[in-house]
Amino acid sequence: MASTEPPSLAVTIHERCRIAPxxxxxxxxxxxxxxxxxxxWLHFHPIQRLIFYQFPxxxxxxxxxxxxxxxKSxxxxxxxxxxxxxxxxxPLESGNPEFRYIPGDSVSVGIAESNEASDFHYLTGDEPEMLTGFTL
Known part of the structure; x- marks a missing residue:
């Protein structure tokens, strides 16, 4: 396990938007x-994906x-x-849960950039790390 102090994990949020079909x-x-x-699965929190890209x-x-x-994709x-x-x-009429799409519904997307290159390597490395203070 790495014994280094974790980086500050600061990011710059470039954009938050909603994407619809x-x-x-x-x-x-x-x-x-x-x-x-x-x-x-109804008793668990919704899945949130966090995807990292290294883009030089x-x-x-x-x-x-x-x-x-x-x-667009x-x-x-x-x-x-x-x-x-x-x-x-x-729905009140049936009481059975369902996913319902109504035109205009969308998903939330955020675009952020790590302020330090070391943050990327820390979060995507293959060593187990303590991610204290890392929240979405």
Whole structure:
């Protein structure tokens, strides 16, 4: 186990936005009822993904070229998985939970940059580390 002091893990938030499926499909409301095996997961917090990329080019290039492509790709993918852009609801009429997508629903995306190169290597290294103070 590494015995070094953990870095401060400071980041600069460049953007927070919501990504929706493309509207040209004209998708109506879509519901996906949960099945018995899904019920176990209702007691856990929603999954939040944190993805790290080491990108050795200029920040402007990343923000102007790659970020728009990532957003477009996510939007196009959500077109095929509409309930993932929706919300978990409990309809009063049935009482059974379901994922429901209504046109205009979206997912939250944040773009942030580590202030220090050592932060990236600390978080993505293959050594077990104590991540005290690391929260989303």
């Amino acid at each position: 493309p509207s040209e499909g004209g998708a109506e409301q879509v519901s996906l009822p949960l099945v018995f095996f899904d019920m176990v 080019c200029a920040n402007e290039h990343f923000m102007e070229t790659l970020v728009p492509n990532i957003k 996510l939007s196009q993918t959500l077109k095929h998985f509409l309930p993932l852009a929706g919300n978990l609801i409990y």
